[in-house]
Amino acid sequence: MPGSRLPAEGDFSCAAVVVAGGASRRLNHVPKASLSDGTNTLLGCALEAVATASPRVVVGPESLPLPSGVLRTREDPPFSGPAAAIHAGLECIAADCERSQVPLPEWCLILGVDTPRVAPAVQQLIAAARNAERAAGFSPTDSESSAGFWGVAEGIYQPLVGIYHFEAIRSVFSTGTTDASVRSFLRRLNPAAVEMSAADTADVDTWEQAQALGYTTSLWSSY
Numbered sequence: 602m603p604g605s606r607l608p609a610e611g612d613f614s615c616a617a618v619v620v621a622g623g624a625s626r627r628l629n630h631v632p633k634a635s636l637s638d639g640t641n642t643l644l645g646c647a648l649e650a651v652a653t654a655s656p657r658v659v660v661g662p663e664s665l666p667l668p669s670g671v672l673r674t675r676e677d678p679p680f681s682g683p684a685a686a687i688h689a690g691l692e693c694i695a696a697d698c699e700r701s702q703v704p705l706p707e708w709c710l711i712l713g714v715d716t717p718r719v720a721p722a723v724q725q726l727i728a729a730a731r732n733a734e735r736a737a738g739f740s741p742t743d744s745e746s747s748a749g750f751w752g753v754a755e756g757i758y759q760p761l762v763g764i765y766h767f768e769a770i771r772s773v774f775s776t777g778t779t780d781a782s783v784r785s786f787l788r789r790l791n792p793a794a795v796e797m798s799a800a801d802t803a804d805v806d807t808w809e810q811a812q813a814l815g816y817t818t819s820l821w822s823s824y
Contacts, residue, residue, distance in 0.1 A: 708766060726795060729795050
C-alpha cells in the first residue's frame, strides 16, 4: 500500500509509527484499537493525533481498518512486543520512502494506540523537536547529545509517547527487538524529557481504565 505523500506541518519532516497489535491480555484479548467511545476508536484517536506526519504506519494485523494512505505492517513474529513493532514500523517507513524515491524523514513520532487524549502531548513533542532543530549545535547523531524526546507525566516515563531522529532510532531498533524492552533501546538515544499532563497520556490497559476514559465498546471482537 503506498504511503501518504502529504507533507508534514510546514517544513517539519516527520513520520509516525502507531503500535497497535498487542495481545490486550488485561482486556481479555479484546483489541485495544477497537475500543470506542461512541464517536471514535482508540485507533482513530491515535491516527488523528499524528495527522500531520507523513508517512504514517500502523503496526498491527491485516484486519485493522485503516484510512486510505496509512501504511500497515506487522512485527515478526506477531505479538513479539512493542520493540519488535517499532522495528517493523521504522523499516516499513524506510521501504516506503525508497519506493517513492523521497528522502527519509528527519523525525519519527512513536505512539501507542491506547492513549485517546494524547493529541496535546504529540504537539508538545513536535514543538520540542522543532526547537531542537533551531538550536545551535544540535546534532542527533552525536552520542553525547539527545536524539529525541519522550514524555514524562507525574514522574512516569512514557516510552510510547515520543519523537526521535529517524535514522538514530532506526539504527538502535535494527536488531534484537523480539520480546525486548522498549526502554532499553530508547535509553541508548539519551532522550530528553518533556513534561506532560497525566490526563493527556492516560492509557487503556484495563477495563477500569477503559471505563474511566469512556472507551468501553469494542467495534470488532478479535484480530
